[in-house]
Amino acid sequence: MSQIRAIRGMSDILPDETHLWQHLEREISRVLTAYGYSEIRLPVVEQTALFSRAIGEVTDIVEKEMYTFPDRNDESLTLRPEGTAGCVRAVNQHSMLNTQRKLWYAGPMFRYERPQKGRQRQFHQVGVEVFGNDSAAVEAELILLTARIWRALGIDGEVQLQLNSLGDQPSRKRYKAALVEYLRSVEEQLDEDSRRRLDSNPMRILDSKSASTQALLAQAPSLLDYLDDESSAHFARLRELLDANGIEYVVNPGLVRGLDYYNRTVFEWVTDSLGAQGTICGGGRYDGLVEQLGGKPTPAAGFAMGLDRLVLMMQACGTSVPVPMADVYFVAAGDAAQTMAFRLAETLRDVLASKTIVVHCSAGSFKSQMKKADKSGATVAVILGDNELDQQAATVKKLRSDDKDNQQNSVPFAELAGVISELIQKEDP
Numbered sequence: 526m527s528q529i530r531a532i533r534g535m536s537d538i539l540p541d542e543t544h545l546w547q548h549l550e551r552e553i554s555r556v557l558t559a560y561g562y563s564e565i566r567l568p569v570v571e572q573t574a575l576f577s578r579a580i581g582e583v584t585d586i587v588e589k590e591m592y593t594f595p596d597r598n599d600e601s602l603t604l605r606p607e608g609t610a611g612c613v614r615a616v617n618q619h620s621m622l623n624t625q626r627k628l629w630y631a632g633p634m635f636r637y638e639r640p641q642k643g644r645q646r647q648f649h650q651v652g653v654e655v656f657g658n659d660s661a662a663v664e665a666e667l668i669l670l671t672a673r674i675w676r677a678l679g680i681d682g683e684v685q686l687q688l689n690s691l692g693d694q695p696s697r698k699r700y701k702a703a704l705v706e707y708l709r710s711v712e713e714q715l716d717e718d719s720r721r722r723l724d725s726n727p728m729r730i731l732d733s734k735s736a737s738t739q740a741l742l743a744q745a746p747s748l749l750d751y752l753d754d755e756s757s758a759h760f761a762r763l764r765e766l767l768d769a770n771g772i773e774y775v776v777n778p779g780l781v782r783g784l785d786y787y788n789r790t791v792f793e794w795v796t797d798s799l800g801a802q803g804t805i806c807g808g809g810r811y812d813g814l815v816e817q818l819g820g821k822p823t824p825a826a827g828f829a830m831g832l833d834r835l836v837l838m839m840q841a842c843g844t845s846v847p848v849p850m851a852d853v854y855f856v857a858a859g860d861a862a863q864t865m866a867f868r869l870a871e872t873l874r875d876v877l878a879s880k881t882i883v884v885h886c887s888a889g890s891f892k893s894q895m896k897k898a899d900k901s902g903a904t905v906a907v908i909l910g911d912n913e914l915d916q917q918a919a920t921v922k923k924l925r926s927d928d929k930d931n932q933q934n935s936v937p938f939a940e941l942a943g944v945i946s947e948l949i950q951k952e953d954p
């Protein structure tokens with residue numbers, strides 16, 4: 526029979542990579558907790574209208590990347606392509622906006638994009654959102670905490686921060702008009718996608734991938750020249766806070782982001798080490814979104830980082846992450862010995878709750894079982910056979926000791942837990 530395979534762009538994460546993922550998730554959650562953020566867990570499926578309203582009808586995500594389907598009741602549902610919309614829906618729905626809120630979430634997101642290295646159809650994000658504070662200090666804190674995460678992951682030497690300000694709505698409108706006027710004058714020379722966007726979403730042309738369009742954009746008016754005074758002051762304050770904390774950045778006036786909800790600050794962390802998919806984290810301020818989704822007017826800012834890309838970067842940078850190994854490995858010859866191995870292992874697990882205790886479950890010669898024990902990385906093997914059962918004492922063999930004279934001992938079953946905990950402490954403190 527033919528084999529059923531995973532869907533294109535939706536990958537399994539196999540055991541020899543999961544320890545990297547667990548390390549990454551632990552470090553991120555540790556840093557976020559240290560900055561006072563609380564975790565929120567959100568559904569993977571939402572009403573389609575939530576995303577079209579939040580992300581924008583004429584964005585790539587809503588136009589062509591969403592997994593949208595009718596449920597059995599003919600309601601249009603969508604697998605979340607990002608987390609901000611769902612998070613805003615949740616804070617509105619649960620009236621969580623009375624105090625300033627600092628939230629984070631993690632999980633899979635879904636976009637129907639062309640899969641390639643660093644670009645998946647099911648990918649994973651950690652997102653962070655702050656509600657109820659309109660100061661640049663919020664953005665500075667968000668950026669500082671991401672910089673701390675990069676250091677914790679050992680990838681800080683490979684990333685660059687890019688910043689821009691989109692200003693407020695009226696200033697953006699003025700800029701858009703000037704941009705369109707300029708682009709109309711060179712319309713013939715634009716790539717096809719950009720020509721199409723000229724009517725629907727001209728600001729997105731700024732991050733066109735076409736080299737010839739980028740060359741034309743060098744002469745285009747700059748967003749920063751159109752900023753309103755308040756947005757300018759806001760942006761200056763953010764840069765002052767980053768400078769004071771030694772965070773390096775480049776201001777990129779072409780950075781506009783692919784989602785429509787932003788105003789004022791937008792930022793991305795980018796890297797050259799992943800090829801074309803070089804953005805590992807992106808976000809910004811989105812003061813209008815809470816109200817746009819039916820809540821009371823509330824300023825907000827946030828970002829999301831792509832975990833799949835961070836894992837690739839950790840691999841590229843050789844970040845060292847300890848691979849989990851067994852601590853104790855039980856080897857047993859015969860059914861009666863295996864039964865005893867199970868009982869003894871359970872008592873050991875009661876005492877050594879944080880250690881990994883493996884019982885060899887299949888049959889196999891003594892020699893092949895010992896080979897497995899060695900490969901497991903265990904500090905000690907506990908060996909049980911007829912002799913050991915007769916004497917009610919296990920043979921305990923140190924597998925990593927240099928002390929050649931003292932590698933194997935007979936230990937009464939009743940003393941096994943105590944002796945092994947001491948041994949493990951000594952050999953692998």
Ligand code: HAM
Pocket residue numbers: 606607608609636638643644645646647648649650652653654783784804805806807808809811826827828829830831832833834
């Ligand atoms: P985004 O820029 O669309 O922003 O996605 C954030 C990050 O998710 C990207 O920088 C990238 O690392 C990762 N990512 C996006 N698409 C893919 C993909 N197909 N495969 C692998 N990784 C991907 C947002 O999603 C906003 N919700 C961020 C935000 C939160 N803004 C404010 N608050």
